[in-house]
Amino acid sequence: MIQATEKIWHNGRMIPWDEARVHVLTHALHYGTSVFEGIRCYSTPEGPAIFRAKEHVRRLFDSCKVYRMDDFAFTQEELVAALRELVNTNGLDSCYLRPIAFRGYGEVGVLSLKNPIEIYIACWEWGKYLGPEALEKGVDVCVSSWTRLAPNTLPAIAKVAANYMNSQLIKMEAVLNGYSEGIALDASGYVSEGSGENIFVVRDGKVYTPPLGNSVLPGVTRDTVMQLGCGIGLEFVEQMIPREMLYIADEVFFTGTAAEITPIRSVDKIPIGSGMRGPVTERLQREFELLLALQSPDHHGWLTFVHAPKAVPA
Ligand code: PPE
Numbered sequence: 001m002i003q004a005t006e007k008i009w010h011n012g013r014m015i016p017w018d019e020a021r022v023h024v025l026t027h028a029l030h031y032g033t034s035v036f037e038g039i040r041c042y043s044t045p046e047g048p049a050i051f052r053a054k055e056h057v058r059r060l061f062d063s064c065k066v067y068r069m070d071d072f073a074f075t076q077e078e079l080v081a082a083l084r085e086l087v088n089t090n091g092l093d094s095c096y097l098r099p100i101a102f103r104g105y106g107e108v109g110v111l112s113l114k115n116p117i118e119i120y121i122a123c124w125e126w127g128k129y130l131g132p133e134a135l136e137k138g139v140d141v142c143v144s145s146w147t148r149l150a151p152n153t154l155p156a157i158a159k160v161a162a163n164y165m166n167s168q169l170i171k172m173e174a175v176l177n178g179y180s181e182g183i184a185l186d187a188s189g190y191v192s193e194g195s196g197e198n199i200f201v202v203r204d205g206k207v208y209t210p211p212l213g214n215s216v217l218p219g220v221t222r223d224t225v226m227q228l229g230c231g232i233g234l235e236f237v238e239q240m241i242p243r244e245m246l247y248i249a250d251e252v253f254f255t256g257t258a259a260e261i262t263p264i265r266s267v268d269k270i271p272i273g274s275g276m277r278g279p280v281t282e283r284l285q286r287e288f289e290l291l292l293a294l295q296s297p298d299h300h301g302w303l304t305f306v307h308a309p310k311a312v313p314a
Contacts, residue, residue: 009122010120036160096258
């Protein structure tokens with residue numbers, strides 16, 4: 001069960017957690033008209049820091065634009081400020097933040113252009129997405145019998161609620177068959193992504209990931225891993241990945257805000273590499289940890305500190 005926090009941000013105001021309610025005829029509830037983000041705030045030696053807040057808010061705006069939902073009253077800077085204010089108000093040191101913008105109550109029917117856009121941001125403490133041992137031991141996954149969204153059906157670049165019905169089919173099938181997660185192929189049969197994660201394959205020292213054309217969400221963690229990896233001399237290749245490349249890989253791992261960098265130790269019961277977390281995956285996890293521990297410089301400005309920096313004595 002989700003652990004309630006005190007306040008939720010709604011259209012610019014802080015409201016009590018229990019009062020963040022909607023009418024049953026809310027458009028989003030019937031037609032999936034909702035875009036959202038998932039962001040982590042980490043505890044650092046300088047207090048809580050929101051990871052890549054600007055990039056997540058930008059993706060929220062991109063998703064809204066695709067669905068003609070961008071006529072609302074807040075700027076990207078204001079939403080980043082709202083994220084900070086919310087973590088501060090709830091007095092949390094680390095948490096997961098969930099901004100959501102959706103078409104609210106008004107007309108019923110497919111066309112939603114006249115329905116008001118409501119924006120909420122909730123946050124709560126969220127543990128390890130694929131189980132407590134996943135980051136170290138790795139997870140067992142399957143290739144899903146469900147295909148990811150075909151181009152020209154639902155846009156994969158937009159992070160919208162409707163896309164997650166496909167994710168739910170992938171995830172339910174995987175879990176009910178005893179796996180932690182499912183990997184979906186795209187409509188042409190190439191590797192796409194997990195139900196809630198991007199995927200990377202390591203072979204002979206090169207790191208492969210599907211390009212956006214294979215129906216993947218442009219993951220913020222995907223980008224983080226590529227930038228951190230380039231910084232330590234890894235070579236990344238964005239290319240179409242045939243399913244069998246998963247089986248013969250040296251390493252496979254997932255990336256995502258919730259999943260972070262999760263090693264995959266088997267696919268369809270075929271052990272990947274040594275069947276344990278591989279050295280490239282571990283090195284990338286380490287780079288990520290160093291950044292969050294403020295032991296390596298934040299060259300990219302990825303950390304948004306919740307509290308103003310302490311004044312330096314003169
Ligand atoms: N693909 C999908 C389909 C996806 O949902 C996510 C995030 C990613 C890739 C990775 O994106 P990013 O978080 O920007 O690196 N999934 C979010 C929601 C998971 C959920 O169960 O809810 C997340 O990780 O926050």
